[in-house]
Amino acid sequence: MHSVNAGDDDRTARARIRDAAIACFAARGVDGTSLKAIAEEAEVSQGLILHHFGTKKGLRTACDEYAVATIQESKTSVMGAGPQVDPLAAMRADSDGPPVMEYLARTLADGSPEVAALVDGIVEAADAALAEGVKSGMLKPIDQPREVAIVLTLWSLGLLALHRHAERLLGVDIIGPPEERARYVRIAMEALGRGLFTDEAYQHARDALAAPDEERRS
Amino acid sequence: MHSVNAGDDDRTARARIRDAAIACFAARGVDGTSLKAIAEEAEVSQGLILHHFGTKKGLRTACDEYAVATIQESKTSVMGAGPQVDPLAAMRADSDGPPVMEYLARTLADGSPEVAALVDGIVEAADAALAEGVKSGMLKPIDQPREVAIVLTLWSLGLLALHRHAERLLGVDIIGPPEERARYVRIAMEALGRGLFTDEAYQHARDALAAPDEERRS
């Protein structure tokens, strides 16, 4: 009865609580989720949650750490295959585990230090991937490579945060499996790959933007 | 004492409550804000909030409507100046009013119908702007103009939702005044304007993506 396992679930109670919390937080937000709801979802008592995590904030932190670790893991495994243009492509949550991507989408905006560090790491990876792409001749030389890496990363993650809008407008669940995201990648490729401006319009815009006060180059 | 106005503030109490709610919601989120906190901020009793708005949800809806109306207003006024590439540039909150942009950034992700409608409207505007740009020869022809308009809009709005990350990584407050955002525009221009891929790499990637279903392992 009071065993470590409950039902046919072989996860430890601690893991079950964490996963339940991630699911609840992803679905209704951290503030919108009570410990009671998590306890019911994990089929444990509410007291056990606090026994394991101390406070709700502690649970939140544990969720952040787990999500970050999960994503880092899949990121490095995907990274081995070669440089990736789309930072999002490097992030793929296991379909069987807790909904890490949804959780991240929810918590990206209300900045915890753990998530901030994750974002920083993704930027670094994107920066490296861009440099690699330039070196291999796949990408054009970039004037502000780091800044471009940052913006590309935040565009991707921002789209993740707004994935419900993307689903409504585009009919694409960018959190879903790779084949579901293929349409998005094609659209992104059209915008980012060849560029939108005509050559002369780009030169003109560039000159107009370059004019201001100070110049920041690497 | 019980007059319509309080202190030297000539807004109606109803407007003061709404503005205070927007400020609190923007700062700490809707769920993280109590009616008591709003009442204190607006210098009214908590009962008056419910007298005017019925429920907290009603207040939230009123905030959404006000924010949407404010942004729509500035959007159309900016639109008169000509087609805009960056959807964000069309949105500028008055510096004196409540922090509408911060509020929008907070609420973009937890989709209310009002905000969803606003997003749809911005997409329409971006779509029209793209078409205009193509027509005037500023932009290259676009294969999937509507989809590109959607993605560009969501990238911009997603960046807005993640503006704290942008500030940390880029040192740019994209909510701030236009001159503050100039650096971001230059970066976005480098990525979107001329494109990142070399010509042959783009052709190659494009061909690879055009194939209906393929397992893409780079």
Place this chain on the structure above:
DNA sequence: AATATAACTGATCACATAGTCAGTCTCAAG
């Protein structure tokens, strides 16, 4: 088997919350 340690529960606490209500005050119209 004995014992210590950790897992776990359910009752309970103090507190914050959204919402209700009775009644006061202001002001304008009759």
Place this chain on the structure above:
DNA sequence: CTTGAGACTGACTATGTGATCAGTTATATT
């Protein structure tokens, strides 16, 4: 002046919250 309606308040309620705690059960160690 009277009256009625809406603005407004402060006390109140019912409920939900995170957290505490005493006590119980399981697991591991010896």
